[in-house]
Amino acid sequence: AQSVTQPDIHITVSEGASLELRCNYSYGATPYLFWYVQSPGQGLQLLLKYFSGDTLVQGIKGFEAEFKRSQSSFNLRKPSVHWSDAAEYFCAVAPGYGGSQGNLIFGKGTKLSVKP
Protein backbone atom coordinates (compact mmCIF):
# COMPACT_ATOMS: atom_id res chain seq x y z
CA ALA A 1 0.00 0.00 0.00
CA GLN A 2 1.13 3.52 -0.68
CA SER A 3 2.25 5.52 2.31
CA VAL A 4 3.96 8.78 3.14
CA THR A 5 6.16 9.30 6.17
CA GLN A 6 7.12 12.62 7.62
CA PRO A 7 9.39 11.61 10.49
CA ASP A 8 9.49 14.99 12.21
CA ILE A 9 6.27 16.00 13.96
CA HIS A 10 7.55 19.38 15.11
CA ILE A 11 10.64 21.38 14.13
CA THR A 12 11.83 24.70 15.52
CA VAL A 13 14.35 26.81 13.65
CA SER A 14 15.67 30.32 14.12
CA GLU A 15 14.69 33.02 11.69
CA GLY A 16 17.28 33.21 8.94
CA ALA A 17 18.42 29.63 9.43
CA SER A 18 18.13 27.00 6.76
CA LEU A 19 15.34 24.42 6.79
CA GLU A 20 14.91 20.87 5.59
CA LEU A 21 11.69 18.93 6.09
CA ARG A 22 11.86 15.23 5.38
CA CYS A 23 9.43 13.12 3.40
CA ASN A 24 9.70 9.46 2.45
CA TYR A 25 7.19 7.54 0.43
CA SER A 26 6.40 3.95 -0.28
CA TYR A 27 5.20 3.22 -3.80
CA GLY A 28 6.13 0.74 -6.49
CA ALA A 29 6.64 3.21 -9.31
CA THR A 30 7.55 6.86 -9.48
CA PRO A 31 4.62 8.77 -8.07
CA TYR A 32 3.62 12.36 -8.42
CA LEU A 33 4.88 14.26 -5.37
CA PHE A 34 3.59 17.38 -3.69
CA TRP A 35 4.29 19.67 -0.77
CA TYR A 36 1.47 21.70 0.74
CA VAL A 37 1.52 24.27 3.54
CA GLN A 38 -1.30 24.98 5.97
CA SER A 39 -1.41 28.10 8.13
CA PRO A 40 -3.54 28.01 11.28
CA GLY A 41 -7.24 28.01 10.46
CA GLN A 42 -6.59 27.84 6.74
CA GLY A 43 -6.77 25.30 3.96
CA LEU A 44 -3.79 23.79 2.20
CA GLN A 45 -1.74 25.81 -0.26
CA LEU A 46 0.37 24.08 -2.90
CA LEU A 47 4.07 24.89 -2.52
CA LEU A 48 5.49 22.76 -5.30
CA LYS A 49 5.07 19.51 -7.19
CA TYR A 50 7.14 16.94 -9.04
CA PHE A 51 5.86 14.93 -11.97
CA SER A 52 8.97 14.16 -14.04
CA GLY A 53 12.17 15.67 -15.38
CA ASP A 54 14.53 17.74 -13.27
CA THR A 55 14.64 16.24 -9.80
CA LEU A 56 15.14 19.64 -8.15
CA VAL A 57 11.85 21.47 -8.13
CA GLN A 58 11.38 25.15 -7.34
CA GLY A 59 8.22 26.32 -5.63
CA ILE A 60 6.64 29.42 -4.24
CA LYS A 61 7.90 31.43 -1.26
CA GLY A 62 11.51 30.41 -1.90
CA PHE A 63 10.99 26.70 -1.26
CA GLU A 64 12.53 23.88 -3.24
CA ALA A 65 12.41 20.11 -3.04
CA GLU A 66 14.59 17.35 -4.40
CA PHE A 67 13.31 13.98 -5.57
CA LYS A 68 15.73 11.16 -4.84
CA ARG A 69 14.50 7.93 -6.34
CA SER A 70 17.14 5.79 -4.64
CA GLN A 71 16.03 7.03 -1.22
CA SER A 72 12.31 7.30 -2.00
CA SER A 73 12.51 10.81 -0.62
CA PHE A 74 11.19 14.23 -1.51
CA ASN A 75 12.64 16.61 1.07
CA LEU A 76 11.61 20.24 1.24
CA ARG A 77 14.24 22.93 1.74
CA LYS A 78 14.54 26.65 2.21
CA PRO A 79 17.89 28.45 2.60
CA SER A 80 16.63 31.16 4.96
CA VAL A 81 13.45 30.85 6.99
CA HIS A 82 11.17 33.81 7.65
CA TRP A 83 8.84 34.14 10.63
CA SER A 84 5.88 33.94 8.25
CA ASP A 85 6.93 30.41 7.30
CA ALA A 86 5.63 29.11 10.63
CA ALA A 87 2.90 26.66 9.62
CA GLU A 88 2.27 22.98 9.10
CA TYR A 89 3.76 21.29 6.06
CA PHE A 90 2.33 18.24 4.34
CA CYS A 91 3.95 15.94 1.86
CA ALA A 92 1.64 14.01 -0.47
CA VAL A 93 1.91 11.43 -3.22
CA ALA A 94 -0.40 10.37 -6.02
CA PRO A 95 -0.10 7.46 -8.45
CA GLY A 96 1.83 8.44 -11.52
CA TYR A 97 0.84 8.68 -15.16
CA GLY A 98 -2.05 6.47 -16.11
CA GLY A 99 -2.78 5.42 -12.58
CA SER A 100 -4.20 8.41 -10.87
CA GLN A 101 -7.77 8.53 -9.72
CA GLY A 102 -7.23 11.73 -7.81
CA ASN A 103 -6.14 9.83 -4.74
CA LEU A 104 -3.66 11.93 -2.86
CA ILE A 105 -2.02 10.18 0.08
CA PHE A 106 -0.85 12.63 2.72
CA GLY A 107 1.75 12.40 5.44
CA LYS A 108 0.85 13.39 8.98
CA GLY A 109 2.50 16.75 8.62
CA THR A 110 5.42 18.61 10.18
CA LYS A 111 4.71 21.66 12.27
CA LEU A 112 7.31 24.37 11.83
CA SER A 113 7.94 26.96 14.53
CA VAL A 114 10.27 29.91 13.90
CA LYS A 115 12.23 31.57 16.70
CA PRO A 116 13.01 35.28 16.42
Add this chain to the structure above:
Amino acid sequence: ETGVTQTPRHLVMGMTNKKSLKCEQHLGHNAMYWYKQSAKKPLELMFVYNFKEQTENNSVPSRFSPECPNSSHLFLHLHTLQPEDSALYLCASSPGLAGGEGTDTQYFGPGTRLTVL
Protein backbone atom coordinates in the same frame (compact mmCIF):
# COMPACT_ATOMS: atom_id res chain seq x y z
CA GLU B 1 -6.47 33.00 -2.57
CA THR B 2 -7.24 29.54 -3.80
CA GLY B 3 -10.32 29.94 -5.97
CA VAL B 4 -12.08 27.41 -3.77
CA THR B 5 -14.54 28.75 -1.21
CA GLN B 6 -16.26 26.94 1.62
CA THR B 7 -19.20 27.92 3.77
CA PRO B 8 -19.73 28.08 6.61
CA ARG B 9 -16.22 28.44 8.03
CA HIS B 10 -17.36 27.27 11.45
CA LEU B 11 -20.29 25.08 12.42
CA VAL B 12 -21.49 23.79 15.76
CA MET B 13 -24.24 21.21 15.68
CA GLY B 14 -25.96 18.77 17.95
CA MET B 15 -26.02 15.07 17.27
CA THR B 16 -29.61 15.18 16.05
CA ASN B 17 -29.22 18.17 13.74
CA LYS B 18 -29.09 18.18 9.98
CA LYS B 19 -26.72 20.62 8.31
CA SER B 20 -24.89 21.03 5.02
CA LEU B 21 -21.43 22.17 4.05
CA LYS B 22 -20.97 23.97 0.76
CA CYS B 23 -17.98 24.18 -1.52
CA GLU B 24 -17.65 26.22 -4.69
CA GLN B 25 -14.70 26.35 -7.06
CA HIS B 26 -14.07 29.17 -9.52
CA LEU B 27 -11.20 27.48 -11.37
CA GLY B 28 -13.06 25.70 -14.13
CA HIS B 29 -12.04 22.33 -12.76
CA ASN B 30 -13.89 19.09 -13.35
CA ALA B 31 -13.03 17.12 -10.23
CA MET B 32 -13.93 17.92 -6.62
CA TYR B 33 -13.07 16.26 -3.33
CA TRP B 34 -14.05 16.15 0.33
CA TYR B 35 -11.37 15.50 2.95
CA LYS B 36 -11.55 15.16 6.73
CA GLN B 37 -8.70 16.52 8.83
CA SER B 38 -8.68 15.38 12.46
CA ALA B 39 -6.10 16.23 15.07
CA LYS B 40 -3.02 14.04 14.90
CA LYS B 41 -4.26 12.07 11.88
CA PRO B 42 -3.39 12.40 8.21
CA LEU B 43 -5.89 13.99 5.88
CA GLU B 44 -8.50 11.41 4.98
CA LEU B 45 -10.04 11.40 1.54
CA MET B 46 -13.81 10.99 1.82
CA PHE B 47 -15.36 11.45 -1.61
CA VAL B 48 -14.27 12.22 -5.16
CA TYR B 49 -16.43 13.55 -7.94
CA ASN B 50 -15.44 13.88 -11.59
CA PHE B 51 -17.80 15.61 -14.02
CA LYS B 52 -20.50 15.42 -11.32
CA GLU B 53 -20.17 11.64 -10.99
CA GLN B 54 -18.93 10.08 -7.78
CA THR B 55 -15.78 8.07 -8.44
CA GLU B 56 -14.64 7.39 -4.91
CA ASN B 57 -16.33 6.74 -1.60
CA ASN B 58 -13.65 5.95 0.91
CA SER B 59 -15.81 3.82 3.21
CA VAL B 60 -17.47 6.90 4.66
CA PRO B 61 -20.42 6.36 7.05
CA SER B 62 -23.83 7.06 5.58
CA ARG B 63 -24.39 9.95 8.00
CA PHE B 64 -22.24 11.89 5.49
CA SER B 65 -24.01 12.35 2.19
CA PRO B 66 -22.31 14.19 -0.66
CA GLU B 67 -24.02 15.97 -3.52
CA CYS B 68 -22.46 17.41 -6.65
CA PRO B 69 -25.08 19.21 -8.78
CA ASN B 70 -22.47 20.55 -11.22
CA SER B 71 -18.70 20.69 -11.61
CA SER B 72 -18.47 23.94 -9.66
CA HIS B 73 -20.42 23.01 -6.55
CA LEU B 74 -20.06 20.29 -3.97
CA PHE B 75 -22.12 19.76 -0.83
CA LEU B 76 -21.71 17.55 2.19
CA HIS B 77 -24.98 16.85 3.97
CA LEU B 78 -24.64 15.91 7.61
CA HIS B 79 -27.14 14.14 9.84
CA THR B 80 -27.01 12.35 13.19
CA LEU B 81 -23.31 12.95 13.54
CA GLN B 82 -21.15 11.74 16.41
CA PRO B 83 -18.72 13.79 18.52
CA GLU B 84 -15.83 11.98 16.84
CA ASP B 85 -16.92 13.57 13.56
CA SER B 86 -15.69 16.91 14.87
CA ALA B 87 -12.90 17.95 12.50
CA LEU B 88 -11.86 20.34 9.77
CA TYR B 89 -13.58 19.42 6.51
CA LEU B 90 -11.65 20.47 3.47
CA CYS B 91 -12.87 20.71 -0.08
CA ALA B 92 -10.51 20.58 -3.04
CA SER B 93 -10.72 20.67 -6.83
CA SER B 94 -8.46 19.66 -9.69
CA PRO B 95 -8.57 19.98 -13.46
CA GLY B 96 -9.24 16.29 -13.87
CA LEU B 97 -8.44 12.83 -12.61
CA ALA B 98 -6.62 11.35 -15.58
CA GLY B 99 -2.90 10.82 -15.42
CA GLY B 100 -0.70 13.46 -16.93
CA GLU B 101 1.15 16.42 -15.63
CA GLY B 102 -0.95 19.07 -14.05
CA THR B 103 -4.33 17.40 -14.07
CA ASP B 104 -3.85 15.87 -10.66
CA THR B 105 -2.89 19.01 -8.79
CA GLN B 106 -5.51 19.68 -6.17
CA TYR B 107 -6.37 23.14 -4.89
CA PHE B 108 -7.91 23.42 -1.45
CA GLY B 109 -10.47 25.64 0.18
CA PRO B 110 -10.06 27.08 3.69
CA GLY B 111 -12.16 24.39 5.33
CA THR B 112 -15.17 24.22 7.62
CA ARG B 113 -14.39 23.67 11.29
CA LEU B 114 -17.14 21.36 12.51
CA THR B 115 -17.89 20.74 16.17
CA VAL B 116 -20.46 18.09 17.12
CA LEU B 117 -21.81 18.39 20.63
